[in-house]
Amino acid sequence: METPGRRERKKAATRQALADAALKLFLERGYDQVSIRDIAEAADVSTTTLFKHFPGKEALVFDESEDREANLIAAVRQRPEDQGVVEALREYVLATWLPLTAHPQYAGFTALVSGTPALQEYGERMWTRHAKSLGAAIAEDAGVDSDDIACHALARFVLDIPALTRGRQDPRNDVERIFDLLERGWR
Template identity: 70%
Template sequence: MTELPVGRRERKKAATRQSIADAALRLFLAQGYDRVSIRDIADAADVSTTTLFKHFPGKEALVFDQDEDKEAELTAAVRQRPAGRSVVDALRDHILTVWLPHATHPQMAEFTGLVSSTPALRAYGEQMWTRHTTALGAAIAAECGAAPDDLACLALARFALDVPALVRGRADPERAVEEVFAILAHGWLAADREPPRRGAI
């Protein structure tokens, strides 16, 4: 049998993966995560369970189907930023151009509700976020010439990753993103934000 060219083969794999993920999300939102089996998802996507497991290691991964892509995009935003662009500015630009459009997706509220109401998904999401922090922190450290576990670099990575959750639901999410990154870039302005101490003149 003639093998498909690499480009076409990869496109077919990506299309199958997306079809499986889309079917899983539809079923999870309609019936609830715990009521849907791997077999249900495979049948809805018209694939075998063997094929499903070739694309996803487990049921939780079906919900976070773009996990690896997101991590690669985050680290690339730091490593491939234009000359003279700071790490903080590069991360802010990435959040604004990549995350912000997803924030207004019609299914975002349903997706967030699904994850927050399902203990297994909450735990998986937290583990995923920890891994992203480690990878992004290491990428920032490499750009700064610091050790991979440098605390300041890990802190910046963690805070940057938390920005979407912090600004979700705000009337003007773009402005909120800018405000949080201004704090990350310039620090907490204690004189402007903290009330005077008792007895201070």
């Protein structure tokens, strides 16, 4: 794997600084009380620079969306030959979702998104897009039509796991139970 050059590192650092500043301000003041200008100033960049990295205010909250979609698809396409799709997605969710639930800002982030209609709508559009891409990757892997309903249903179920397990007592156990259901069906 090639190490990113200085320019790419600077772009990534600026993007991260913007996302961090936005989340900090949103958690402190509330989403609707923070302007794009406030975020740019907190990250010490211009609003033009902010818009080079993010299409709008909502995107600052879901700053890892593109990476997450690519990683979900990679979990399907780059899994070991002897591993099934459901098991690969289980490993991905356990490795990525559970650590987020332990993050100190997790409760605040969840309350922010849950309490802000614009963020709820944006999040739903984002997850729908992810479900379409993941469903197509699962279908390609299974050798069926890209719009296969079972493949898209599996993608939606997997993507709903964070919402289903959010705030629950034992999220690891809940994630495992959901994947057991997906793998073995209802008993």
